[in-house]
Amino acid sequence: MAHCTVEEADAILDKEFQVLDKGFVRLVDYMGSDERIVQAARVSYGEGTKSFREDAALIDYLLRNEHTSPFEQVVLTFHARMPIFVARQWVRHRTARLNEISGRYSVLNDDFYLPELEDICAQSADNKQGREESPLPPDQGKAVRTIIKEACEESCKAYEQLLGLDTARELARMVLPLNLYTEWYWQIDLHNLFHFLHLRLDAHAQREIRVYAEIMYDMAKKVCPRACQSFEKHIFKGTRFSAAERAALSGMETKHGLSGKEARRLEAKLEEGRKLRE
Numbered sequence: 165m166a167h168c169t170v171e172e173a174d175a176i177l178d179k180e181f182q183v184l185d186k187g188f189v190r191l192v193d194y195m196g197s198d199e200r201i202v203q204a205a206r207v208s209y210g211e212g213t214k215s216f217r218e219d220a221a222l223i224d225y226l227l228r229n230e231h232t233s234p235f236e237q238v239v240l241t242f243h244a245r246m247p248i249f250v251a252r253q254w255v256r257h258r259t260a261r262l263n264e265i266s267g268r269y270s271v272l273n274d275d276f277y278l279p280e281l282e283d284i285c286a287q288s289a290d291n292k293q294g295r296e297e298s299p300l301p302p303d304q305g306k307a308v309r310t311i312i313k314e315a316c317e318e319s320c321k322a323y324e325q326l327l328g329l330d331t332a333r334e335l336a337r338m339v340l341p342l343n344l345y346t347e348w349y350w351q352i353d354l355h356n357l358f359h360f361l362h363l364r365l366d367a368h369a370q371r372e373i374r375v376y377a378e379i380m381y382d383m384a385k386k387v388c389p390r391a392c393q394s395f396e397k398h399i400f401k402g403t404r405f406s407a408a409e410r411a412a413l414s415g416m417e418t419k420h421g422l423s424g425k426e427a428r429r430l431e432a433k434l435e436e437g438r439k440l441r442e
C-alpha cells in the first residue's frame with residue numbers, strides 16, 4: 165500500500181483542460197486515493213481496505229461526522245492559468261501551497277481575459293456582489309467587450325514602452341490590467357480542497373472562478389470518487405439549518421425517499437430541533 169494509483173486519474177494526468185478563453189487547469193500529480201483515506205482511518209486498528217461497500221460507508225461516515233484528518237492524507241497538485249482577478253479570490257484559500265509566475269523575473273505576455281457576450285451582464289439589482297443572470301443586449305455587450313479590449317491593449321502598450329525605457333520589470337508591470345493571465349502550481353489536500361470547492365462551486369461565487377472549481381472537482385472525482393460522492397451528499401448539495409429553521413422543520417413530514425438509517429439520523433436531528441422549540 166506504499167503508493168496508491170487510480171487508473172482514471174492517471175489517464176488525465178498532465179492533460180490541459182481549457183477554462184475561460186485562454187486559461188487552463190492540469191492535474192500535475194496526486195498522492196493517495198479513496199483507499200488511502202480508508203487506510204489512514206483504520207490505522208488505529210491495523211486493518212486495511214475491506215469491501216468496496218464497507219470502505220464507501222466508512223468514508224461517508226467520516227465525512228458526515230467531520231472526521232476530516234484522513235482526507236488530509238490525499239494531496240492534489242494542479243497547474244492552473246487564470247486572470248489575476250480570479251487568482252486574487254483563489255489565493256484567499258490559505259491552506260494550499262502555491263508557486264506563481266514572477267512578474268519581476270519574466271516579461272509577462274499580453275494574454276488577457278475577454279468575457280464572452282453571454283457572460284457580460286448588468287450589475288445585480290439584489291446582490292451587491294453579483295451580476296444579473298441574463299446577458300446585456302448584444303449591442304451593449306459588444307460595446308463592453310470593445311472597451312475592455314482597447315483598455316487592455318493600451319495597458320499592454322504602456323508596459324512595452326516602460327520596458328523599452330529600461331524600466332525594471334517589477335515596476336513596469338504595475339500598469340497591467342487585472343484580467344491579465346497569471347499561472348501557478350497549486351497543491352492542496354482533499355479536506356481543504358472540499359472547503360475550497362464548497363465555497364467556489366456555489367452559485368454565489370463569481371462565475372470566472374466557479375468554472376475553474378468545476379474542472380478541478382471533476383479531476384478530484386477521478387482521484388477519489390467515493391469521497392467526492394460523500395462530499396456531494398453531505399456538503400456540496402447539503403445545507404445548514406439555523407436553530408429556528410430546524411425547530412420549524414421538526415413539525416413537518418420530511419422523510420420521503422430516505423433509507424432507514426438516513427431517516428433515523430434525520431429524526432435525531434429534528435428531535436434536537438423539537439427541544440429547541442420547547
Ligand SMILES: Cc1cc2nc3c(=O)[nH]c(=O)nc-3n(C[C@H](O)[C@H](O)[C@H](O)COP(=O)(O)OP(=O)(O)OC[C@H]3O[C@@H](n4cnc5c(N)ncnc54)[C@H](O)[C@@H]3O)c2cc1C
Pocket residue numbers: 256257258259260356359363364368369370
Ligand atoms: C462568495 C464569496 C464572497 C467573498 N467576498 C469577499 C469579500 O468581499 N472580501 C474579502 O476580503 N473576502 C471575500 N471572500 C473570501 C472569504 O472571506 C474567505 O477569505 C475565503 O473564502 C477563504 O475562506 P477560508 O478562510 O475559510 O479558507 P482557507 O484560507 O482555505 O481556510 C480554511 C479554514 O482553515 C482555517 N484557517 C485557515 N487559516 C487560518 C488562520 N490564519 N487562522 C485561523 N483559522 C484559519 C479556517 O477554519 C478556515 O475556514 C469571499 C468568498 C466567497 C466564497
